[in-house]
Every structure is written in C-alpha cells, then in structure tokens.
Amino acid sequence: MLLFPLFLLQAATPAAAQPLPTLDEVQFSECLTLASKDPASAISSASLWAQQKGGYLARACHGFALATDFKFDLAVPMLTEAATLAQAKGDPRAARFWAQAGNAAIAAGQADVAVDALDKALASKALDNVERADSEVDRARALVALGKNADGEAALATARQLAPENGAAWLLSATLARRLNKLPDALAFIQTAAALLPSDPAVALEAGNIAITAGDDNTARKQWEQVIKIGPNSRQAVTATAQLAALAATATPAAKDEAQSR
Template sequence: MSKLLPILLLCAAPAIAQPLPTLDEVQFQECLKLASKDPASAVSDASLWAQKKGGYLARACHGFALATDFKFDLAVPILTEAATMAQEKGDPRAARFWAQAGNAAIAAGQPDVAVDALAKALASKSLNNAERADSEVDRARALVALGKSAEGEAALATARQLAPENGSAWLLSATLARRLNKLPDALTYIETSAALRPRDPAVALEAGNIAIVAGDDATARKQWEQTIAIAPDSRQAVSAKAQLAALAAITATPETEPQSR
C-alpha cells in the first residue's frame, strides 16, 4: 500500500494528476468494505447492483461477499464470470478475480476448476510477486488434491522464490515433503516457517507431525502442547490433543499381567 503524500505536496499537485474515480469504482470499494464487515448485506446489495447493469465490478463484489460468507460453491461461478468480463474489457484486475475464483474453488472442493482459474491468473503480468506467490501456493494445493504432487512441489518452489517471506509456502512445503517421506526437506521448511510464524498453531502442529516421523517424541509432544497453548479452541488444537493422546497410549508402560498359578 502506497504511503500518503505530505499535505503540502498534495496541495501543490496539479488538479488533473489524479482523475476522480467513477461512481462504479466508488460503489465497488464501498461494496468490498461492506463485504468484509457484513457479507450477507453485501451479497444483497451486489446482487441488486448487478441487476442494474453494475457489470463485472458488481459481480466481483458479489462473489467476494459470498466467499467471505463461506458460500464458496456459489462464489466460484460468479467470480469466474467477473474475471471473464474484466479480461474482455482489458481490466488488469481480471487476474485478481481469477485468483479469487481459484481460491474459492479449492474451498469448494473443485481442484480442477481451481487449477484452470489460477493458471489464467498467473498468465497475466498484472500480479505482483506476493500475489503470484499466493496464487502458486493455491495452485499447489489444488494440484496435490488432484494427485499431482510433483507439480505441486514445483509450484511451491516457485512461490518460495517469488516471496521468501510467504509463511504459507514454507508450511505447505513442509507438509508435502513429510507426506512424500522427504524428511530432511520437511525439517528445513518447517524451521523457516516457524521463524516466519512463531505463534501460528498450524506451524506448531506440523512441527510436531514432522518430529514424530523423525522419531523425536519429546519434540513432538512439546510442539503439540504449544499448539494447544497458542490457540486452545482451534481445529489445530483438536488435532494436537488427538496426537498427544495417541502418543501417550503408545508410550504408556504396559501393566504387568498376573502370573498364572
């Protein structure tokens, strides 16, 4: 996000330097703000706006609001329509709409649709490196869901190169490496992820998962306990509690059976 210009510089700028936004652009920004706070109301407003020839901006906000309200299956076709229309109009935001459609498709359990949408997003030159990295992470998730682990690895490698500060790229790389029995890589990736996200329950959970595979029960226990401490009501905490219970059952000393007479 660009910094605000000093007041004196702003006053000195020519009046024609920055054209005023159109009414549609203003409505789009207001719709997005509403979607972040009250997605149900934004869905209603965007739907009415679309009926009044709001075009792809109305559809983009409609889809975003649906996704924010966790109605991913409904969001996918609307975001896809917004992206298609924006692309036809030459709007560089089409790439972001494609990326949003891909993200929603993953959440809706449609990895094939996600791969297609994300490929279109990445084909554009309008995304910055951070956005491209996020799209590569999503593409990796979709590819792995389709059983294409090697392609998923490649996508994650690209994401790490584009944005080394992207914690999700390192975390998912660690998880995938563990599942592929590439333990040295998994350990390296999770260490970087933990440095980037020291208070992330998902990172602590995966660190425990990797430690148990490496045969380090003590570290696994510590990481799972940390997961619960960081976010006791999270789904990661539920998994950590189950893992701790399983570890306790395995390591418990069996009771000595009574000798038969």
C-alpha cells in the same frame, strides 16, 4: 482460506496514475467494504446492482461477499464471470478476480476449476510477486488435491522464490515433503516456517507431525503441547490433543513416567 485483501481487488495502478473514480468504481469500493463487515448485506446489495447492469464489478463484489460468507460454491461462478468480463474489457484486475475464483474453488472442493482459474491469473503480468506467490501456493494446494504432487512441489518452490517471507509457502512445503517421506526437506522447511510464523498453531502442529514421522516422540509431544498453548481454541489444538492422547497410549512405562514428571 486465503481471501485477498480488499485493496488487491481494487486499484491495479498507483493512485497517482488513476483518473477520478467513476460512480461504478465508488460503488465497487463501498460494496467491498460492506462485504468485509456484513457479507449477507453485501450479497443482497451486489445482486441488486448486478441486475441493474452493474457489470463485472458488481459480480466481483458479489463473489467476494459470497466467499466471505463461506458460500464458496456460489462464489466460484460469480468470480469466474467477473474475471472473464474484466479480461474482455482489458481491466488488469481480471488477474485478481481469477485468483480469487481459484481460491474460492479450492474451498469449494473444486480443485480442477481452481487450477484453471489460477493458471489464468498467473498468465497475467498484473500480479506483483507477493500476489503471484499467494496464487502459486493456492495452485499447489489444488494440484496436490488432484494427486499431482510433483507439480505441487514446483509451484511451492516458485512461491518460496517469489516471496521468501511467505510463511504459508514454507509450511505447505514442509507438509508435502513429510507426506512424500522427504524428512530432511520437511525439517528445513518447517524451521523456516517457524521463524516466519512463530505464533501459528498450524506450524507447531506440523512440526510435531514431522517429528513423530522421524521417530522423535519427545519433540513431537513438545510441539503438540505448544499448539495447545498457542491456540487453545483452534482446530489445530483439537488435532494436537488427539495426537497427544494417541502418543500417550503407545508410550512405554518409562516414557509415561517422564512425561508425568514434567
């Protein structure tokens, strides 16, 4: 889940170009800060603010707090409403609210809703290249969930072009290429992802997955062992442990002897 940083939900123009903040803007900033620290309290505060005619800023914070509290199904309509109202008011932050709605929709398993929201976010010129790349990555995830692999590939290619430093774009590109049996592409993508995210267990896990698909058991084993070393308490480590056990169960006696001697 890729929650947008707080500053991306706030100012859409340089600080020097902004007028003095209104009371609503101050309350919005405080609400977002509270949401990042105590989402349950922010949910209650934002809900009360919305009832007191807090408008789309109250709804945006309410949705952000719900998403931060992993209540993604409830966050989606709240963020969608915030984005719709902000867009009607001409607030450029609408694009970021749409992107956040799409992000939450993916986590809620609502891929079609996510694509619609992310399309609206990307239709705006308010997002910079880094934000657009993040939205394209999310859009790719939703498209693949809908079985639209070619569209997902195109979205990831756009993300890599917009922000070559976006490790998630390269990692997801590698995963999708492997699933489509495009192993040379998968290998190239995962090598770039590893250079950008050298300590990410998800990258090592995918590197192992690509290696095993290519028939390279030794590299797969090393990568999965690296997953456990990097993030012993991660969910990727659980998967890697299971993969290693399955690999050991199918290994030849010679391979087992080699693994035990290391």
